[in-house]
Amino acid sequence: MITRGYLESGDAFGDWLTGVLADRLNGWHGGIRVCRIEPASHIVCRYEFGTGLRVVGKFFGAPTGARTRYDADVAMENEFLRLRRVSGWIRVPHAVATNSNFQSVLVTEYINGPTVRELLDAGASLYDPLTGVAHLLRRLHDATRTSFKRERDFAYFHAVLDQNGLPGPLRERFNRLLGAWWHGTRLDRGGCMVHGDATPGNYLFDGEICAIDFEGARHAHPVRDLGILAAEIRASGASTTTAEDYIGHLLWQYSGNEDEFRHHTAVLPFFMALGYLRIARLPWRAAERDRLLAEAEACLGAIHR
Helix, strand or coil, rough: CEEEEEEEECCCCHHHHHHHHHHHHHCCCCCCCEEEEECCEEEEEECCCCCCEEEEEEEEEECCCCCCCCCCCHHHHHHHHHHHHHHHCCCCCCEEECCCCCCCEEEECCCCEEEEEHHCCCCCCCCCHHHHHHHHHHHHHHHEECCCCCCHHHHHHHHHHHHCCCCHHHHHHHHHHHHHHHCCCCCCCCCEEEEECCCCCEEECCCCCEEEECCCCCCEEEEHHHHHEEEHCCCCCCHHHHHHHHCCCCHHHHCCHHHHHHHHHHHHHHHHHHHHHHCCCCHHHHHHHHHHHHHEEEEEEECCC
């Protein structure tokens, strides 16, 4: 969190924001403290008012990641509507307002608490937070069950492979392994709405779990969220034993019974491979790239075991 200064009276965005929140500010006027939240795929700032009220602004028109070609207003409205929709089933920040005149900004309430990423980096126990994540994801998935079109998950998998720019022989090995999964039966179950970006940084824990960042939400296989999160935990630097214990705990808490647990465990390697490939494409993880690609290939190889 980096303090960027204050929005003073007369600032167009600050005046609009104060107007939007007028019923919660009880006539308060003054400078609004601005803190930049990093890392993030867009400019994201926390705005603090003298009353103690804090909100977050996510500016879709100011991307900071690799993806820059998209309709910012559509992305803004989509996340606003998704947050409003899923709030009936799971805890997410309240979506306050949008405004296309200020870099397509989405304003949400601020949730105070560390992310699961911060807890992981600090070496704190993750059993309670991961229990909360598992139950949250299960509620989201169960509430949005639908038919599963595996073409979408495979298309996304190939897109992430493209982003990794693999040499020909390695890409061919991945293609063959994906073909084996395509023709297998492990993925033959229904789909649902998934969070889509189930990284530890997108879950806040203040005694209970709150999910943030629904820009990537879509309909897909439910284990996709679990696999991406499991890959992030496994690649975090935690010991192998600790990471495996956390992943097993996540799966068990998500599963309703032993049969489901066995099924989810059989499907998990496919989506863990996707998770490793998502990490491998990041420039700041370049030193780990070869290891991450090897882990992804090994996970896909589980189809033959």
